[in-house]
Amino acid sequence: MLSTPGLPAVEGDAMQLEQVFLNLCLNARDAVEGLRERSPRIDVVADLVADRAGQADFVRVTITDNGTGMSEVVSERIFDPFYTTKEPGQGTGLGLSIVHGVTQQHGGxxxxxxxxxEGTTMTVYLPVSSATLTPVTHDPASDPTGDEKILVIEDEPMVRDVVGRILERRGCSVSMAVNGVEGLESIADLGDTLDLVLLDLSMPVMSGEDVLEQLSVTRPELPVVVFTGYVDLRHRSGQVAALLPKPVRPSELLRTIRQALGQR
Ligand SMILES: Nc1ncnc2c1ncn2[C@@H]1O[C@H](COP(=O)(O)OP(=O)(O)O)[C@@H](O)[C@H]1O
Ligand SMILES: [Mg+2]
Structure with a gap:
């Protein structure tokens, strides 16, 4: 199991997976080495994505370099064993064939x-471990369909980013607020156009619980889905349509939102 704060675990052979990311990083380094035109840059980003049907969740890791890049002819052969464009002694041509084999063996x-x-982006998808998943019977037809307006009140940029992208891909219109004070302002601005609020409980400036308390007075009909690590919510009122554990999985997020909207 490999786990990263904010991301669910993936299951696999730790040494093989380490080899995968090492090979990709070494290639990125080789690609930027000797770069004159611009300063070398390698970015590694991990996030959580759903497949198109919204049925399976994957941890996605992208390794992006601004190095030499490759021609189409080269890129078609890079996964072939022993294919290398490097000088003898510098490359074996085995790196990416190992990456390909190991990711496939891991269901990714x-x-x-x-x-x-200009550069290269290599993207690895690894399935989220089923050991950490509660089985979800998923009906894609019940996903949010497009006209919903959702406000996300969340102080962690990574969570905002992931949740925003999941919802936007489903066609929802998403607004963001980074704390409770901003959240209440947005709720007032959006008025009746707002369909649902996704609310983090632990935030600086104004906690999610305080937001809930205010909303119970000003907008008691507005459904709120609460991100929380614990279930003992002081203000568990009719306002709270559902609780979502963190880290949230795309399929679960979409299903919970659909249910919360359906309760109206
Ligand atoms: N990030 C990258 N930028 C440019 N070319 C790359 C990159 N990664 C892989 N390649 C190309 O793919 C080929 C095969 O890569 P790999 O299988 O790791 O073997 P090796 O690194 O030993 O050559 C490399 O020789 C290179 O031409
Ligand atoms: Mg290599």
Missing amino acids: RVECESQQG
Whole structure:
């Protein structure tokens, strides 16, 4: 199991997976080495995504470099064993064939996007461990369909980003607030156009509980889905349509929102 704060675990052989990311990082380093035109840059980002049907969740890791990039001819062969464009002694041509094999064995995949002279993004998808998943019977037809307006009140940028992208991909219109004070302002601005609030409980400036207390007076009909690590909510009122544990999985997020909207 490999776990990162804010992301669910993936299951697999730790040494093989380490090899995967090491190979990708070494290639990125080779690609930026000797770069003159611009300062070398390698970015590694991990986040959580759902497959198109919203049925399975994957941890996605992207390794992006602004190095040499590759031609289409090269990019078509990079996963072949022993294919290398490097000098003898510098490359074995085995790195990416190992990456390809290991990700497949783990139920995932690897993708390459490259622009010659500009850089490369390698993307690894690994399925979220079923050991940490509660089985969810998922009906894609019941996902939010598009006209919903949802406000996310959350102080962690990473969570805001992931949740925002999941909802936008489903066609929801998403607004963001970074704390309770901003959240209440947005709720007032959005008025009746707002369908649902996703609320984090532990935030600086004004806690989620205080937001709930105010809303119970000003907008008691507005459904709120609460992100929380614990279930003992002081203000468990009719306002709170559902609780969502963190880290949230895309399929569970969408299902919970659908249910909360359906309760109206
Ligand atoms: N980030 C990258 N930028 C540019 N080219 C890359 C990158 N990653 C892989 N390649 C190309 O793919 C080829 C195969 O990579 P790999 O299988 O790791 O073997 P090796 O690194 O030993 O050459 C490399 O020789 C190189 O041409
Ligand atoms: Mg390599």
